[in-house]
Amino acid sequence: MTSDLVLYGYWRSSAAYRVRIALNLKGLAYESRPVHLVRDGGEQHQQAYRALNPQELVPCLVDGAQVLTQSMAIMEYLDETHPAPALLPPDAAGRARVRSLAQLLACDVHPLGNLRVLQYLGNELHADEAVRGSWSRHWIGEGFRALEAMLAGNAATGRFCHGDQPTLADACLVPQHYNALRWKLPMEEFPTIRRIVEACQALDAFKRAVPEAQPDAPAVD
């Protein structure tokens, strides 16, 4: 597929997963260019990719002459440049609610379980697999407990995190839920989160964005 939009990502990166969901919800075609985060010490650290993103993290979206980094900034950009369907509600209070739900995950949960952090814990703090698992479950659990309270206790929650259309908050929630399952976090405490994730997973935009559907996902026997 050729397209003006080029997404540099990695099948299992949850930040790239968010952007794939947003692109799909907008109905935007894009060319996928995988950046392998582990092979050869990590392609994100090589000069070719660093020139695009000095942070050496995925995703990076190239839109013609624009090079865009940071998944939340990319999704806001897509929402501004392709307004329909909107990924944020029209009112300032609703927008603040959606952004706070999204950022609870994007700022306070996901970065703590990122590959580079787990590598540092292993290499510098000699944390073994079990300790890294406890670490990951702890921070996802903390975030999900707060998110569950904010979703279950608010009349603005609908079929999705905010009302009955998917927003940036849902685009952040589904990839974090994927990570929670990967780390075997018990999900019984989070019925509202589970209900919303199921509603998202029924949509084609979310189905096409799953890690296992990406061109760089490893083949399954």
Place this chain on the structure above:
Amino acid sequence: MTSDLVLYGYWRSSAAYRVRIALNLKGLAYESRPVHLVRDGGEQHQQAYRALNPQELVPCLVDGAQVLTQSMAIMEYLDETHPAPALLPPDAAGRARVRSLAQLLACDVHPLGNLRVLQYLGNELHADEAVRGSWSRHWIGEGFRALEAMLAGNAATGRFCHGDQPTLADACLVPQHYNALRWKLPMEEFPTIRRIVEACQALDAFKRAVPEAQPDAPAVD
């Protein structure tokens, strides 16, 4: 001071510091209600505050009936409800750049050095003060190296992170710089960051937001 805006924060929280900068840049009066993050096990964990913010983190801004959490969402809300002076540029590409610079700090630097993370490292991973210091310097250094490259290598950088007016990116940078000094990160590598921080610190809005100027800051002999 009485005001419709009430900010729950803590003098040394860099997320609260960001919001203070944004409120001051907008010329908005607010009532400050300190939440002591350490005393009595942390007032943010007590029921009165949890009812406002189930995440048990500061800041939280109350605007009449609206309870707003997450510093980036709060600043976007202030920019939408009080448009002048704007804290984001008018064009989508510029807005994406400012948000990506802000989120580099808000997502990938600050959460890793947050109090609750340092407490977990100490209590669960038995990391002593020296290890926690190395951890903090490592993540701030990683972020600042990328930020320096993104600022120094881009014609859109001006007196401030983006052009000649302060934006959300500057509101995130100055508190992170404060943390960098606190952890004694050598700053020689970051001349553009230092230049921009100095330009910010010359402004009254930034001066009034510094931790030591807050009502809950400890008295200095």
